[in-house]
Amino acid sequence: MDELSFRRTIYAEPNTTDPDIIQAANNDPAKQAFWDEVKAMDAQLAQAMNIPVPENFADKLILRQGMDEFTQKRKKRPWYVAMAASVAMVVGVSYMTLLAGNNGLANDVFAHVSHEYMNKEMTMGGKNVTQEAINEKMATFNGSLSEDIGEVVSANYCYLNTIKSLHMIIRGKTGLVNLFVVTDNKSKELEEDFSNDELIGTSFLLSSAKIIIVGDDKEDVSQLQLVAKNAFRF
Amino acid sequence: MFSRNKKPNLSVSTDMMKKQKRYEALVKAFHADIFRYAMWLIKDKAIAEDVVQETFLRAWKSLDSLKDQAAAKSWLITILRRENARRFERKQFDLVDIDDVVVADPHNFGDVTLEHRELRRIMSNLSEEYREPLMMQILMGFTGDEIAEQLNLNKNTVMTRLFRARNQIKEALLDEQPKGEQVNG
Numbered sequence: 001m002d003e004l005s006f007r008r009t010i011y012a013e014p015n016t017t018d019p020d021i022i023q024a025a026n027n028d029p030a031k032q033a034f035w036d037e038v039k040a041m042d043a044q045l046a047q048a049m050n051i052p053v054p055e056n057f058a059d060k061l062i063l064r065q066g067m068d069e070f071t072q073k074r075k076k077r078p079w080y081v082a083m084a085a086s087v088a089m090v091v092g093v094s095y096m097t098l099l100a101g102n103n104g105l106a107n108d109v110f111a112h113v114s115h116e117y118m119n120k121e122m123t124m125g126g127k128n129v130t131q132e133a134i135n136e137k138m139a140t141f142n143g144s145l146s147e148d149i150g151e152v153v154s155a156n157y158c159y160l161n162t163i164k165s166l167h168m169i170i171r172g173k174t175g176l177v178n179l180f181v182v183t184d185n186k187s188k189e190l191e192e193d194f195s196n197d198e199l200i201g202t203s204f205l206l207s208s209a210k211i212i213i214v215g216d217d218k219e220d221v222s223q224l225q226l227v228a229k230n231a232f233r234f
Numbered sequence: 235m236f237s238r239n240k241k242p243n244l245s246v247s248t249d250m251m252k253k254q255k256r257y258e259a260l261v262k263a264f265h266a267d268i269f270r271y272a273m274w275l276i277k278d279k280a281i282a283e284d285v286v287q288e289t290f291l292r293a294w295k296s297l298d299s300l301k302d303q304a305a306a307k308s309w310l311i312t313i314l315r316r317e318n319a320r321r322f323e324r325k326q327f328d329l330v331d332i333d334d335v336v337v338a339d340p341h342n343f344g345d346v347t348l349e350h351r352e353l354r355r356i357m358s359n360l361s362e363e364y365r366e367p368l369m370m371q372i373l374m375g376f377t378g379d380e381i382a383e384q385l386n387l388n389k390n391t392v393m394t395r396l397f398r399a400r401n402q403i404k405e406a407l408l409d410e411q412p413k414g415e416q417v418n419g
Contacts, residue, residue, distance in 0.1 A: 011400040012393040013371075013378060038400065042372060045403070048353035049373050051273050053266045054283060061261045064287055065294045 003031075010035050014042045105187055106194045106201060108160040113178045113199060113214050118169060122154045129155045129168075137166050138232075141181050141209050147231040149179075149224070163187065165212075172220030179228060180212040187212075207234040257294050260306060265290070267374060268310050274369050275318060277358055285321065289314045308380055311370070315384070356406040364399035367392050 001024040009021055014035070025032040054060075111117065129152040134145050137155055151171040158167045166181040187203070187210045194201045200221050201214040211228050215221045268289065272282040292313050293300075300309055357365060370376040370384060378396075382389040 008393075008397050011397040013396065014400075041400070041404065041407075044349065044353055045357070045368075046372050048350040048357065049270060049274065049369065051270050053269050054279075057269060057283070057286075058261050058265045061265055061287060061290045062258055065257060065291060 006031055007034065010038050014038045105160060105163070105190045106196075108163075109178075109180060109190075109201060109212055109214055110196055110199055112158060112160065112167060112180075118154075118176065118178070121156055121158075121167065121169060128153070134168065138181070140164075141166065141183060141234070143181070143206070143209055143232055143234040145231055146233055147227070149227050149231045170224060172215060172217060172224060174217045174220055175215065177213060177215035177217075177220045177224050179224060180214070181232075182210050182212065184208055184210045204229065206232055209234045253297055257297055260293065260297075260310075261290060264307060264310055267307070268314060270373055271311065271369055272314060272318070274357070274365065274373070275314075275362075281321070285314065285317050288317045292317065307374060308376065308384060311374065311384060352407070352410055353403075356403055356410075359406070360399060360402060364395055364402065367395050368399040371396060 001020055006021065006024055009016060009018065021035075025035050112121075131145055131148070134152060134155050137157065138144050140157075149170060152168050153171055153176070154167070154169040156167050158165055160180070160182065163182055163186045168179045168181075170177050170179055184205055190203055190210070190212065192203055194203075199214055199216055200218050201212060202221060202225055203210055203212040204225065205211075206229070209232070211225075211232060213221050213224050213228065215224070265286070269282065269286050272286050272289075273279065276282045276285060289310060293310060300306060357368075360368070367381045367385060370381045371378075376384070378389050378392055381387075381396075382392045385392065387395075
């Protein structure tokens with residue numbers, strides 16, 4: 001084996017087990033010395049490569065994987081949780097659409113008749129609204145109030161969801177009664193008579209406008225209905 | 235409906251424990267070599283630690299694909315090299331040719347003798363195509379064939395690179411000698 005290929009092989013692979021190389025080294029002390037020298041350099045290199053590893057690095061690697069596993073597990077929710085959630089959502093959505101579809105306007109009316117809301121309205125409106133003040137507001141609906149409809153404690157515009165209305169609170173015999181004026185084309189879905197657990201409502205048409213009367217006393221409501229039919233002109 | 239799941243769950247958790255044990259064994263056996271390899275590849279301790287963590291995380295995720303325990307070392311190196319390459323894909327703007335920059339601060343590698351410091355400086359100045367196969371051979375104990383497979387080169391090319399790598403180191407050491415004497419003298 002010539003010198004060059006011997007050196008090349010040793011440089012490329014100091015730990016070679018090639019019998020030709022071993023033979024050549026055995027036959028030539030100079031070659032063996034060269035081989036030993038390269039092996040020594042390799043041993044030095046191996047030591048130099050031996051960089052200290054950060055403290056607790058193995059533990060860190062194991063911990064890191066554990067954390068990854070934990071977050072992955074948390075992401076996996078059982079199928080029945082997803083099922084229950086979607087069932088609940090379908091029920092909720094359909095309940096709301098059914099409710100809104102059936103008597104959306106009536107619900108809005110009831111909301112405006114709640115004690116809390118009425119108190120707010122009355123403090124805003126002041127006491128004893130005059131017929132003149134009501135008529136100013138009635139002009140928006142192209143109508144007027146020509147007769148006395150009782151003691152009006154509040155008269156304010158308010159929105160039944162998106163429908164503009166004039167909300168009057170009138171003192172009846174036993175309590176307060178609410179009267180709403182809305183344009184007819186926006187309130188077609190409202191039934192003539194409607195009610196919930198506490199409140200009774202009725203509505204009737206006066207040419208282009210609809211009058212809605214709501215209260216907790218049936219007599220007060222029908223009494224106001226009779227008066228209102230003659231008192232308003234559109 | 236729910237009880238049906240219980241029995242498989244038990245065997246799943248024992249499988250998980252087995253996997254966990256296998257993983258821990260893998261970490262303990264190879265983390266030092268893999269870290270050192272990453273250090274020589276990347277030359278930045280923080281980045282090297284990051285890449286090694288990513289490597290083992292990926293190893294954990296695909297541990298089932300490691301059938302042959304004897305191949306674990308080269309399997310990990312394959313993952314490490316891919317993770318390192320992904321680093322450059324992710325951060326295009328960071329693409330400085332690391333060999334052009336003298337990043338390697340010998341002090342970073344820990345306390346060593348002057349001789350080793352010299353060797354480390356020389357090694358980190360080797361171009362990557364020479365340094366990497368040398369690392370695989372000396373640090374990881376790979377054979378020429380294994381290195382060829384890792385680097386996707388033919389064996390003759392690998393052998394030539396290994397030869398040149400040692401040749402360059404030898405020459406650099408000879409060059410350094412007079413300087414060393416000056417410092418000492």
